[in-house]
Amino acid sequence: MRLEPIANPGPARIYGLPALALGATVLVASVLALIAGANPFATLGLIVKGAFGSKFATLETLNRATPLIFTGLAVAVAFRAKLWNIGAEAQLYAGAVMTVLIGMHSWGAPWLQLPVMAALSIAAGALVLLGPVLLKTRFGVDEVVTTLLFNFIMLLFVSYLVEGPLKDPAGMGWPKSVPVAADLRLPRIAQGLRLHWGFALALISALLIWVIQTRTVLGYQIRAVGQNPQAARFAGIPVNAVLVKTALISGGLAALAGFSEVAGLKGHLSRDLSPGFGYTGIIVAMVALLHPLGVVLTALFVAGIFVGADSMSRAAGVPTYIADILMAVALLFMVLAILLTRYRVVWR
Amino acid sequence: MTDPAEVLRLDRITKRFGALVANDAISLRLRAGEVVALLGENGAGKTTLMNILFGQYVADEGQITAFGRALPPGNPRAALNAGIGMVHQHFTLADQLTVLENILLGTRGLWSWSMDIAAARAKVMALAGRFGLSVDPDARVGRLSVGERQRVEILKALYRDARVLILDEPTAVLTPQEAEALFDTLRKMVAEGLAVIFISHKLNEVMAIADRCLVLRHGRMAGEVETRDTSPAQLAAMMVGAEVTRPQIAAGQAGRALLQLDRVTTPDREGAPGLKAASLALHAGQITGIAGVSGNGQAALSDILSGLLSPASGRLLIEGQPAPDRWTPAAALASGLGRIPEDRHKTGTIADFTLTENAVLETHVRPPFSRGGWMDWAAAAAHTRDIIEKYDVRCPGPDARIRLLSGGNMQKLILGRVLEAGPSVILANQPVRGLDIGAIAYVHGQLLAARDRGAAVILISEDLDEVMQLSDVIHVISEGRLSPPIPRGTASVADLGLWMAGEGFPHAA
Amino acid sequence: MMAFWDILISASFWAAAIRIASPLIFATMGELICERAGVLNLGIEGIMVMGAFAGWFAVYLGLPLWLGVAVAFASGMVFGALHSALTVPFGLSQHVVGLGITLLATAVAAFTYRLALPQVTSPPRIEPFQPWELPVLSDIPFLGEAVFSQTALTYAAFLTAFLVALVLYRTPLGLALRAAGENPSAVAAQGLSVTGLRMGAVIVGSGLMAVGGAFLTLSAFSSFFFDMVNGRGWICIALVVFGAWRPGKAVMGAILFAAFDALQVRLQQTPIGAVLPYQLFLAMPYILSIVALVLMSRRAEVPQALMVPYNKGER
Amino acid sequence: ADPIKTAGIYTVPVEQQWVSRIHQAAEAAKAAGRIDYTYTENVANTDYPRVMREYCESGVKLIVGEIFGAEAEAREVAAEYPDVAFLLGSSFMPDAAANPNLAVFDNYIQDASYLSGIIAGAMTKSGNIGMVGGFPIPEVNRLMHAFMAGVRETRADAKFQVSFIGSWFDPPKANETAIAMIDAGADVLYAERFGVSDAAKERGVLAIGNVIDTQADYPETVVASALWHFEPTLNAALDAIEGGAFKADNYGVYSFMKAGGCSLAPLGSFEGKVPAEVMATVAAKEAAIKDGSFTVEINDEEPKSS
Numbered sequence A: 001m002r003l004e005p006i007a008n009p010g011p012a013r014i015y016g017l018p019a020l021a022l023g024a025t026v027l028v029a030s031v032l033a034l035i036a037g038a039n040p041f042a043t044l045g046l047i048v049k050g051a052f053g054s055k056f057a058t059l060e061t062l063n064r065a066t067p068l069i070f071t072g073l074a075v076a077v078a079f080r081a082k083l084w085n086i087g088a089e090a091q092l093y094a095g096a097v098m099t100v101l102i103g104m105h106s107w108g109a110p111w112l113q114l115p116v117m118a119a120l121s122i123a124a125g126a127l128v129l130l131g132p133v134l135l136k137t138r139f140g141v142d143e144v145v146t147t148l149l150f151n152f153i154m155l156l157f158v159s160y161l162v163e164g165p166l167k168d169p170a171g172m173g174w175p176k177s178v179p180v181a182a183d184l185r186l187p188r189i190a191q192g193l194r195l196h197w198g199f200a201l202a203l204i205s206a207l208l209i210w211v212i213q214t215r216t217v218l219g220y221q222i223r224a225v226g227q228n229p230q231a232a233r234f235a236g237i238p239v240n241a242v243l244v245k246t247a248l249i250s251g252g253l254a255a256l257a258g259f260s261e262v263a264g265l266k267g268h269l270s271r272d273l274s275p276g277f278g279y280t281g282i283i284v285a286m287v288a289l290l291h292p293l294g295v296v297l298t299a300l301f302v303a304g305i306f307v308g309a310d311s312m313s314r315a316a317g318v319p320t321y322i323a324d325i326l327m328a329v330a331l332l333f334m335v336l337a338i339l340l341t342r343y344r345v346v347w348r
Numbered sequence B: 001m002t003d004p005a006e007v008l009r010l011d012r013i014t015k016r017f018g019a020l021v022a023n024d025a026i027s028l029r030l031r032a033g034e035v036v037a038l039l040g041e042n043g044a045g046k047t048t049l050m051n052i053l054f055g056q057y058v059a060d061e062g063q064i065t066a067f068g069r070a071l072p073p074g075n076p077r078a079a080l081n082a083g084i085g086m087v088h089q090h091f092t093l094a095d096q097l098t099v100l101e102n103i104l105l106g107t108r109g110l111w112s113w114s115m116d117i118a119a120a121r122a123k124v125m126a127l128a129g130r131f132g133l134s135v136d137p138d139a140r141v142g143r144l145s146v147g148e149r150q151r152v153e154i155l156k157a158l159y160r161d162a163r164v165l166i167l168d169e170p171t172a173v174l175t176p177q178e179a180e181a182l183f184d185t186l187r188k189m190v191a192e193g194l195a196v197i198f199i200s201h202k203l204n205e206v207m208a209i210a211d212r213c214l215v216l217r218h219g220r221m222a223g224e225v226e227t228r229d230t231s232p233a234q235l236a237a238m239m240v241g242a243e244v245t246r247p248q249i250a251a252g253q254a255g256r257a258l259l260q261l262d263r264v265t266t267p268d269r270e271g272a273p274g275l276k277a278a279s280l281a282l283h284a285g286q287i288t289g290i291a292g293v294s295g296n297g298q299a300a301l302s303d304i305l306s307g308l309l310s311p312a313s314g315r316l317l318i319e320g321q322p323a324p325d326r327w328t329p330a331a332a333l334a335s336g337l338g339r340i341p342e343d344r345h346k347t348g349t350i351a352d353f354t355l356t357e358n359a360v361l362e363t364h365v366r367p368p369f370s371r372g373g374w375m376d377w378a379a380a381a382a383h384t385r386d387i388i389e390k391y392d393v394r395c396p397g398p399d400a401r402i403r404l405l406s407g408g409n410m411q412k413l414i415l416g417r418v419l420e421a422g423p424s425v426i427l428a429n430q431p432v433r434g435l436d437i438g439a440i441a442y443v444h445g446q447l448l449a450a451r452d453r454g455a456a457v458i459l460i461s462e463d464l465d466e467v468m469q470l471s472d473v474i475h476v477i478s479e480g481r482l483s484p485p486i487p488r489g490t491a492s493v494a495d496l497g498l499w500m501a502g503e504g505f506p507h508a509a
Numbered sequence C: 001m002m003a004f005w006d007i008l009i010s011a012s013f014w015a016a017a018i019r020i021a022s023p024l025i026f027a028t029m030g031e032l033i034c035e036r037a038g039v040l041n042l043g044i045e046g047i048m049v050m051g052a053f054a055g056w057f058a059v060y061l062g063l064p065l066w067l068g069v070a071v072a073f074a075s076g077m078v079f080g081a082l083h084s085a086l087t088v089p090f091g092l093s094q095h096v097v098g099l100g101i102t103l104l105a106t107a108v109a110a111f112t113y114r115l116a117l118p119q120v121t122s123p124p125r126i127e128p129f130q131p132w133e134l135p136v137l138s139d140i141p142f143l144g145e146a147v148f149s150q151t152a153l154t155y156a157a158f159l160t161a162f163l164v165a166l167v168l169y170r171t172p173l174g175l176a177l178r179a180a181g182e183n184p185s186a187v188a189a190q191g192l193s194v195t196g197l198r199m200g201a202v203i204v205g206s207g208l209m210a211v212g213g214a215f216l217t218l219s220a221f222s223s224f225f226f227d228m229v230n231g232r233g234w235i236c237i238a239l240v241v242f243g244a245w246r247p248g249k250a251v252m253g254a255i256l257f258a259a260f261d262a263l264q265v266r267l268q269q270t271p272i273g274a275v276l277p278y279q280l281f282l283a284m285p286y287i288l289s290i291v292a293l294v295l296m297s298r299r300a301e302v303p304q305a306l307m308v309p310y311n312k313g314e315r
Numbered sequence D: 001a002d003p004i005k006t007a008g009i010y011t012v013p014v015e016q017q018w019v020s021r022i023h024q025a026a027e028a029a030k031a032a033g034r035i036d037y038t039y040t041e042n043v044a045n046t047d048y049p050r051v052m053r054e055y056c057e058s059g060v061k062l063i064v065g066e067i068f069g070a071e072a073e074a075r076e077v078a079a080e081y082p083d084v085a086f087l088l089g090s091s092f093m094p095d096a097a098a099n100p101n102l103a104v105f106d107n108y109i110q111d112a113s114y115l116s117g118i119i120a121g122a123m124t125k126s127g128n129i130g131m132v133g134g135f136p137i138p139e140v141n142r143l144m145h146a147f148m149a150g151v152r153e154t155r156a157d158a159k160f161q162v163s164f165i166g167s168w169f170d171p172p173k174a175n176e177t178a179i180a181m182i183d184a185g186a187d188v189l190y191a192e193r194f195g196v197s198d199a200a201k202e203r204g205v206l207a208i209g210n211v212i213d214t215q216a217d218y219p220e221t222v223v224a225s226a227l228w229h230f231e232p233t234l235n236a237a238l239d240a241i242e243g244g245a246f247k248a249d250n251y252g253v254y255s256f257m258k259a260g261g262c263s264l265a266p267l268g269s270f271e272g273k274v275p276a277e278v279m280a281t282v283a284a285k286e287a288a289i290k291d292g293s294f295t296v297e298i299n300d301e302e303p304k305s306s
């Protein structure tokens, strides 16, 4: 079999296939529910209810989506330049570490110190990605592996910090960091809403990245470097400088995920701050075809599936692991569906 | 009634890509011991036809018979087993593997436990000796020169006992010497009864090697002639469908020197020599030709001019002033250089970018295409429409991805991009490689026009005829050394050929 | 300082290193096969979890240990088939599919475990592989204890590595696989199926990864835990790189990494361990991989078509 | 009365020793008709507050769980649902002002650990005892200290190797760590984590269990175990709820031996293999603990190798 590009896919394809992917996910959910002895016909309703069925559910979904928007954007920016940043997880933790370092003592007015915290977190994340990128530009070392490896080094470093120098003396020996000062927590968007300004920051970032990608010289250069670095170099584009700039943006965005999780939700750093947000961000970005606004939608979709399916597992009495299964299945179906909106399969 | 010597027969092959008919009921016969040339403009359907023959595409209609037996469609393995070998336009070799490994690939059942390297090596060496294809069987392919790689490709086919060999533009990337060696090999093969299909845009080669010529035009068979009954001019007319007129070339009016190299030396790189104390002056209103066998320092020269390389010693002067310290592609562009790169696919364009995005690749940092870091896409699109119109770029529109353009049209866009920026110095590196005659005439015409407007043009080409026709002054390049300038008409082809072969330049006056 | 050398020259330390290396060797060979054919398989971590579960569960249900290994292999092949179907003919992003498979396989293992064993209060156990004393060999001083008192599955790991090297470098199949990872169009031009080769490599490679996981439940330990693989899959990806895509070097790398792990555990009882944080030792494998990459970067040995999908129709 | 709607939220699977005791107690209460019990396991700390909220929203009246990794957020949730009773494992004390509805507990089973130490001290020949823990948190530290104190009763000169594997759940690693200790001379292991007893079994040395009784799995290896019983804790909470008196208490005391919250597992296959005079000491100490004449010291400092 082979794939043939479709010149002008119709709306039936563009909307039908992703819908089919969702349908197939629900089918898998129902089959799993059946196997687990639950009512297969209730799954769809329970998932939707669990994700968006109440103000509480919706807010939880948005909360869950926030770090995914950041990491998804981080990956989308980097992948545009064909900079395979698999290390959003590490950059996220770098941002989180910096947030704690700056935020553990309050030394200035929050309106001053919070932006400093955010900025230095961005710098920390950027720095973490800068390493692999310099190895790439200087020595030609493949960044897929180095960024992946940095994730584990970073996690061990965090583990060292929370068991050592940053360990909370009031934490009863539990491996977690000192807390961020109370006045340096990101405020809630509105009174009584469990949604903090990190979410708004994520949306703003997405818009900003979109503008950068489509309207600026840098955005154009990033794409040129991604598509054909040699031609870009010949045309006078400073390839390495563009890669470094890309890395700074990408690492910074991922770090904001850590910043927003720590300053917005957790208040401290621990080794399990991120249940794989950095990795899921990769999938989010790819499903979104690296489009920044698509990243927002995809992050909401992924968060919705997870929160909804997790809630469904409790309501239907199915083991909780079904949430991860459905998230994975939905994502795989979705990337396939999106591919097939642009290509047709020819059997010969 | 079949001809006993007939080895291959294509009957009314038709292939459509969507609305486009790439091959329209094409028939072809091939006899043992003959060389058939397949000619046609870019996009005429030559490669498509051969891909069908080799089973990589499936024809919509028609059938193929090899050695009297029908060939199942869409099955390269069947084609190989039927004795058909193909050397693709773009080589299909694995760089990290050795020559021997590349040749052995796929020749033995996948599930067998041994490769019997010794026997294979002996067979390869025997074949190499017989056909004059010298190559080290244990060398990594990635280390080989283009000519050597092509020999490996031919050995691959011969190793599988191919009786029919298809060569798709085999000489497009070869030096004249390598091409001559290839023809020797082909003659030996034909003498042993192999049949060859040979695709080329170079009519003199076709006249030299082919027994018969088939001409395709827009996917249709435009004619078939015995080589001895035809002439290059007639072939060209058949390809294009009209008489081809060559531009009349008058001598240029030399102005002041716009760019000079003063005893420039650059380091050698991976087998390719750098420049050795090379001196050169590019004058306004002149075309300066660089003649030489590829791999003699042309890459270094081109890199120096385009800002990819700085001189290790010696000076680079622009309008008499030393070039900026940070000599980068951006600096070169800023100081008025225009560049038609050697490889339009790899370094000239970005395949997945639109025409517009490609058209401003080198100028996007300047107004009107950008201001203060912000792109102005409307201005860029307007500019692209201008180029499309002025340079007759045949394309769906400025928003089409450039990968869909044929080589000739891609080259026209590049030409427009360079010339519209109003460069004072134009570096044209192999500007017509792989183009058909119509496109070649167009590109040459534009270069001459730019010269006449006062630009200094430097033309790097391995095609000596092209250099001699166009250039007002010629430098021969050999082993990184540049000869003194030779004015138009003061040296014969034979002289230049000798100097190119490194027989020592005449001393500067 | 004394303690440090005492550890290094003790046979039990090297026995531990070889034991810890065994699952890594299986999975690294699996990943190496995939990457040699041109496919980065980031599903490795999840496939190892699946193998750990499937192998263990089969034995728990009463199958003999070796059949448990076979079941693990088969479970890996299933996920390998899914991975390759998406990444090879469809050419979907190998990052996405790989991470998706990791998520999926991990969750499927956990889901099945909980469905099958809803009411356990302490993890059920099986009788795992026992060390297999070889006649004569096991009696050699030092070597006998360090190398020849391992379980059969450890010996199988080394045998697997040997076979992988043999096939890759000495057979037509291996040649075709390597070529598929270098330049798929060269393979296609010789009438071989790139799709078939790559899918085959991913499927078999995933099977080996699963056996690596099963080592944890059938040899290293006797129960199944959800987090049991604990990043070992990612280590194997590093090992493939560290070993420059060569089976022999990758095995040496696995032993080296395992030695760091064994050392780290032992150093905690020494003065050094009291000074240096244990995380430093755990990070060593990753840091060394990066150093190795930098040192190797001059000679680009990376399979040239790694992560590049091959599609006949496209241009 | 109607069964109390109860939900368990655990950050690890219910097989994990510590959680398994809570889960079992809850299942028992469910069987007895006192509660209506559902649970979610393996909840990441990131998701913990969300799951808490979800259960609260769904009308659960009692939430049992562990908030060691999500203290601040969990307490915030508890404050938002004043009508729900929270009985949570925590290293911190209850805060009646902020969270009148949040009570804490922990496995204060140092009494049983101490007794198991006495036996361990009697069983070691080399006087070298290996202890493999997860993280040096109070609930681990205090049991190790109590165990060591017990050992010193019978073997004053005992040496201890202490290691933390930096994970709650990595049996192969615990296994390797234990083997390293055996190689370094340990002949009795304190099996705080899964994986340790396997090493002991493989190398033919002895192990002392913790929290759960695994002797059935390792009949030749596990001599004695300090068991935790969650039932007294849960029952006390249920009584309080039923009486409308649930408040911010520290339920840790219900894990004390006096309250029936811990015990020494029966010797089982080691019956008769532990010297009788040692068992007499154990019995005497147990009686003293129960009548309050002897208290095992609670020391939450991180233990170090000696």
Ligand SMILES: Nc1ncnc2c1ncn2[C@@H]1O[C@H](COP(=O)(O)OP(=O)(O)OP(=O)(O)O)[C@@H](O)[C@H]1O
Binding pocket: B017, B020, B022, B040, B041, B042, B043, B044, B045, B046, B047, B048, B049, B406, B407, C313, C315
């Ligand atoms: N895979 C394809 N999909 C769609 N159209 C194709 C494809 N391959 C070729 N074509 C079309 O077929 C026509 C013939 O292309 P082909 O490559 O055979 O030309 P050619 O004669 O070999 O040209 P050149 O001299 O430049 O090599 C082209 O105009 C192109 O539009």
Ligand SMILES: Nc1ncnc2c1ncn2[C@@H]1O[C@H](COP(=O)(O)OP(=O)(O)OP(=O)(O)O)[C@@H](O)[C@H]1O
Binding pocket: B042, B043, B047, B344, B403, B404, B405, B406, B407, B408, B433, B434, B435, C313, C314, C315
């Ligand atoms: N997949 C495709 N889809 C559409 N058109 C295609 C495709 N493949 C090839 N073509 C067409 O094939 C034609 C010729 O292709 P080819 O690769 O032979 O280029 P070319 O003219 O030979 O360029 P060059 O000589 O520079 O390599 C082009 O006109 C292009 O439009």
Ligand SMILES: [Mg+2]
Binding pocket: B046, B047, B048, B089, B168
């Ligand atoms: Mg062609």
Ligand SMILES: [Mg+2]
Binding pocket: B042, B407, B434
């Ligand atoms: Mg061509």
